[in-house]
Amino acid sequence: GLISPEKSMVGIMPTMIFKKGSTGVISRSGTLTYEVVYNLTANGMGQSTAVGVGGDPVVGLYYQELLNMFENDPETDSIVLIGEIGGDAEEQAAEYIKKHVTKPVVAFIAGQQAPPGKQMGHAGAIISSGSGTAAEKIAAFEAVGVQVANEPSLIPELLKRRL
Numbered sequence: 001g002l003i004s005p006e007k008s009m010v011g012i013m014p015t016m017i018f019k020k021g022s023t024g025v026i027s028r029s030g031t032l033t034y035e036v037v038y039n040l041t042a043n044g045m046g047q048s049t050a051v052g053v054g055g056d057p058v059v060g061l062y063y064q065e066l067l068n069m070f071e072n073d074p075e076t077d078s079i080v081l082i083g084e085i086g087g088d089a090e091e092q093a094a095e096y097i098k099k100h101v102t103k104p105v106v107a108f109i110a111g112q113q114a115p116p117g118k119q120m121g122h123a124g125a126i127i128s129s130g131s132g133t134a135a136e137k138i139a140a141f142e143a144v145g146v147q148v149a150n151e152p153s154l155i156p157e158l159l160k161r162r163l
Helices: 030-042 063-071 089-100 134-143 152-162
Strands: 002-004 008-010 020-027 047-052 078-084 105-110 147-149
Touching: 020 030, 020 063, 030 047, 030 078, 030 105, 030 152, 047 063, 063 078, 063 089, 078 089, 078 152, 089 105, 089 134, 105 134, 105 152, 134 147, 147 152
Parallel strands: 020 047, 020 078, 078 105, 105 147
Antiparallel strands: 002 008, 002 047
16 A cells, blocks of 8 residues: 555555655565554654565566655655565665665665564465565675664664754
């Protein structure tokens, strides 16, 4: 789904936790989107738009497309990226951020304790052949200056430090 608080929504989202503001949210996990948005709102940080891309290997929009949109959106001054184990979408996003994004980005990677080969939730969330691990994704983000929260509730604190 997608929501721009007080403007429009596509999909099913608990609108009462969203607040109009200037943080763009991109997420592979619906439930984590709600947890992160709830914490952002509770800390006085509203959202310009929140987009759930889903966690399957094929998605409607890729991180890079949404990062580009948020980078060029005058109503967005910071970005939260919620990723998860499996695939290389987050590593590709990190490369894109390095080359094209000037706004502060904070991330969280779900599945940090997942054992290799274990499917977590859906087809996209599986670590295979030693790739797609949380550690690899976190390292990719940190290498390009993106702070990664150890738990979702820490995202507002990290974001405040970057603004």
